Amino acid sequence: MQELQSGQEPVPEPFADRTYSGQFRVRVTPEVHRKLAMQAAEAGVSMNLLASSKLAM
Numbered sequence: 001m002q003e004l005q006s007g008q009e010p011v012p013e014p015f016a017d018r019t020y021s022g023q024f025r026v027r028v029t030p031e032v033h034r035k036l037a038m039q040a041a042e043a044g045v046s047m048n049l050l051a052s053s054k055l056a057m
Helices: 002-006 030-043 047-055
Strands: none
16 A cells, blocks of 8 residues: 555555445356256246355355
8 A cells, every 4th residue: 555655646445445336247158048047947036136146155
């Protein structure tokens, strides 16, 4: 941090203090997309909910 301050560069905001939209895109292979779609259908949930729960693990 001292290097940034002494060089007159702005100190970046810490990740924990930033706000996030809750959205981001992930590209997967068609095979992974198919597997997720099938798993979501079998579980009776949306692909978004399935992917969110997998990412939260």
